[in-house]
Amino acid sequence: MPRSLPEDPLIRRLVQQARASQLSRRTVLAGGVGGAAALALAACAPESSGGPTPATDQSDSDPTLKWANWPGYMDEDDEGNYPTLLAFTEQTGIEVDYLVEINDNNEYYAKVRDQLALGQDIGADLITLTDWMAGRLIRLGYTQELNEANIPNKANLVPDLLNVGFDPGRTHSLPWQGGFAGLCWNKEKLPNGLKTLDDLWDPELAGKIVVLSEMRDTMGLILLDQGIDISQDFSEDDFNAALDIFREKVTSGQIGAVRGNSYTQDLINGDAIAGIVWSGDVTLINGEVGSDLFEFAIPESGGTLWNDNLMIPIGSPRKKNAETLINYYYEPEVAAEVALWVNYITPVVGAKEAAVAIDPEAAENQLIFPNEETLAQVKTFRALTGAEEQSFSTAFQSVLVGA
Amino acid sequence: MAFGMIGTSDAPAVADAAPGRRSPVALLLLLPGVAYLALFFVVPFVSLIVTSLKAPDPFGEIGRYVYAFRWENYVEVMTTYWPHIARSFGFAIAATIIALLIGYPIAYFIGVKLRRFPLLQALALVLVIAPFFISFLLRTFAWKQILADEGPVLGVLQSLTILPDDARLTGTAGAVIFGIAYNFIPFMTLPIYTSLERLDLRYLEAGGDLYASPATTFFKVTLPLSMPGVVSGTLLTFIPAAGDYINASSDFLGAPDTAMIGNVIEANFLRVENYPVAASLSIILMGAILLLVGLYIRRAGTKDLV
Numbered sequence: 001m002p003r004s005l006p007e008d009p010l011i012r013r014l015v016q017q018a019r020a021s022q023l024s025r026r027t028v029l030a031g032g033v034g035g036a037a038a039l040a041l042a043a044c045a046p047e048s049s050g051g052p053t054p055a056t057d058q059s060d061s062d063p064t065l066k067w068a069n070w071p072g073y074m075d076e077d078d079e080g081n082y083p084t085l086l087a088f089t090e091q092t093g094i095e096v097d098y099l100v101e102i103n104d105n106n107e108y109y110a111k112v113r114d115q116l117a118l119g120q121d122i123g124a125d126l127i128t129l130t131d132w133m134a135g136r137l138i139r140l141g142y143t144q145e146l147n148e149a150n151i152p153n154k155a156n157l158v159p160d161l162l163n164v165g166f167d168p169g170r171t172h173s174l175p176w177q178g179g180f181a182g183l184c185w186n187k188e189k190l191p192n193g194l195k196t197l198d199d200l201w202d203p204e205l206a207g208k209i210v211v212l213s214e215m216r217d218t219m220g221l222i223l224l225d226q227g228i229d230i231s232q233d234f235s236e237d238d239f240n241a242a243l244d245i246f247r248e249k250v251t252s253g254q255i256g257a258v259r260g261n262s263y264t265q266d267l268i269n270g271d272a273i274a275g276i277v278w279s280g281d282v283t284l285i286n287g288e289v290g291s292d293l294f295e296f297a298i299p300e301s302g303g304t305l306w307n308d309n310l311m312i313p314i315g316s317p318r319k320k321n322a323e324t325l326i327n328y329y330y331e332p333e334v335a336a337e338v339a340l341w342v343n344y345i346t347p348v349v350g351a352k353e354a355a356v357a358i359d360p361e362a363a364e365n366q367l368i369f370p371n372e373e374t375l376a377q378v379k380t381f382r383a384l385t386g387a388e389e390q391s392f393s394t395a396f397q398s399v400l401v402g403a
Numbered sequence: 404m405a406f407g408m409i410g411t412s413d414a415p416a417v418a419d420a421a422p423g424r425r426s427p428v429a430l431l432l433l434l435p436g437v438a439y440l441a442l443f444f445v446v447p448f449v450s451l452i453v454t455s456l457k458a459p460d461p462f463g464e465i466g467r468y469v470y471a472f473r474w475e476n477y478v479e480v481m482t483t484y485w486p487h488i489a490r491s492f493g494f495a496i497a498a499t500i501i502a503l504l505i506g507y508p509i510a511y512f513i514g515v516k517l518r519r520f521p522l523l524q525a526l527a528l529v530l531v532i533a534p535f536f537i538s539f540l541l542r543t544f545a546w547k548q549i550l551a552d553e554g555p556v557l558g559v560l561q562s563l564t565i566l567p568d569d570a571r572l573t574g575t576a577g578a579v580i581f582g583i584a585y586n587f588i589p590f591m592t593l594p595i596y597t598s599l600e601r602l603d604l605r606y607l608e609a610g611g612d613l614y615a616s617p618a619t620t621f622f623k624v625t626l627p628l629s630m631p632g633v634v635s636g637t638l639l640t641f642i643p644a645a646g647d648y649i650n651a652s653s654d655f656l657g658a659p660d661t662a663m664i665g666n667v668i669e670a671n672f673l674r675v676e677n678y679p680v681a682a683s684l685s686i687i688l689m690g691a692i693l694l695l696v697g698l699y700i701r702r703a704g705t706k707d708l709v
Contacts, residue, residue, distance in 0.1 A: 110673035136465070207552070207571060250659050256574070257653060270553045389465045394677060397670045400653070401662035403483055
């Protein structure tokens with residue numbers, strides 16, 4: 001039974017007031033249960049069938065731009081500034097926030113995929129992803145169509161890269177840089193260098209090997225070593241045979257680490273003395289250690305060739321700014337400046353001439369301007385079907401968790 | 404969630420305020436908590452169960468799944484990943500025991516020996532919490548550097564020929580257990596400290612007066628009185644340790660063959676986009692923790708849980 005109300009009139013009134021505004025238990029419970037049920041239903045709601053819609057472009061009122069890129073992929077001076085980006089800001093008034101936040105395609109995609117699916121701003125107006133991942137984003141409708149009127153320099157694109165399978169005519173993407181995956185070693189510890197993958201599996205190097213978490217590069221090199229042409233239609237059995245080799249090397253401890261772009265740290269701090277790496281990074285690593293300690297080579301059995309592609313995510317409200325920036329980096333002189341610093345293959349026609357004007361020896365640099373002979377040594381990993389992608393990447397990742 | 408269960412056993416405390424009936428005000432006060440749990444636990448949990456039963460999209464884009472009742476997911480992950488599940492609990496139990504062996508003396512020292520010096524006691528407590536001032540990731544990364552092949556520890560151990568020349572510290576089960584224990588020592592120490600801090604020293608005197616040896620006094624008096632702290636400390640360590648995926652990750656102290664269930668879940672969620680596998684593993688992990696913790700609490704008792 002409720003207690004009788006207090007004598008004091010003031011307190012009595014306060015108590016009555018408080019009682020009047022009480023919720024009954026039934027109401028509270030009903031509300032709670034109803035809410036939870038609604039939320040549970042919402043959580044199970046099917047994803048909408050149509051793709052996300054592009055954000056409205058606010059570039060004219062908002063002269064800024066966020067660009068997500070990989071480490072060591074932009075010319076940098078001693079103070080850590082990016083000269084070509086500063087020049088771009090001076091020229092166009094667009095402030096660029098350059099984010100070095102992509103370490104691995106899968107890792108980055110996992111971070112942004114939910115926002116992409118909802119058409120939200122992912123915190124980057126321009127992203128740089130490798131061919132196969134670029135293909136996935138474009139296929140899923142997660143990128144905005146490029147307006148060619150804003151990118152007249154698209155005409156400078158190397159013709160070979162115009163009609164790629166994942167983006168015919170390059171309506172949604174343009175290459176940033178390309179490169180090879182190959183072998184790299186510490187010249188002090190390994191004066192004889194590495195020529196084949198077998199050299200990498202030398203027991204002397206046990207635990208001192210780092211390889212890429214990029215399946216197409218690491219598996220690509222192993223497949224090529226098995227005499228399989230990765231650009232042609234190889235079978236699942238071929239892949240599994242190569243995977244067995246990879247698994248054996250990981251389980252036995254021959255491969256000490258499997259990393260994204262952070263593999264450079266393993267080489268710099270001495271945890272690894274050789275590995276499967278990306279071509280241009282070697283110059284950067286040597287810059288960090290302060291000598292020409294490391295050397296890169298494409299293995300005799302062949303290396304992989306890939307491109308990283310600039311794309312504008314579906315939720316970016318600064319599309320025109322991004323296009324202006326792409327256009328800027330397709331100026332041969334600018335492209336040459338970047339390429340000479342990053343040591344990757346530039347996709348811009350005329351960059352070679354511009355680079356030679358800066359550094360006459362650049363024309364011979366096979367990492368930036370590969371000749372026919374070099375290109376004959378590398379292959380592009382073929383496009384995988386959805387089912388293959390699922391099964392190959394599951395198999396690859398399960399090796400990394402020891403399953 | 405385990406704490407939610409523990410909480411219900413203490414529920415009569417609420418009823419004491421208004422004997423004989425349930426006060427609507429008390430329910431109202433519970434509302435934020437209930438709403439919070441509904442929103443951030445029940446809803447995600449339902450969604451997790453639904454996801455764990457999904458089947459791959461027959462039209463094959465990676466990361467696309469359709470609603471189904473594919474309970475085989477559970478069988479498949481159990482057969483594939485049982486070593487990881489076993490390893491997770493093995494590592495978590497080992498790390499909890501190590502953290503207890505290290506944390507208990509620290510807590511005893513601060514809570515009992517430093518009682519006469521409040522300033523020192525406060526300082527010592529700050530030192531226990533001090534590691535939290537630096538990010539968990541950074542501290543683990545620092546250990547990776549310290550234990551690295553070219554790092555100081557391995558070099559010293561090798562030159563003293565305690566370890567052979569080709570030995571490694573990082574990437575071993577020992578390093579992972581060490582890392583987990585290190586990271587959770589404060590979680591172990593603080594609850595035990597709160598128990599010991601209230602310990603009435605006259606009980607210890609009484610033990611001595613009754614001719615008990617110091618060891619007997621410790622096991623018959625001190626330890627039982629500090630059990631609530633030990634129980635909550637071990638739970639606070641064991642539960643997160645079983646799901647840890649930082650220490651065991653090969654980017655930190657682990658290697659592929661030390662991968663714990665958290666690493667498998669991470670790989671499936673973030674790299675392979677195999678959400679059903681990741682979700683069913685999460686539910687198995689949750690169930691296993693619940694079972695183990697339930698058994699433990701039944702044995703240890705929760706009456707005075709801090």
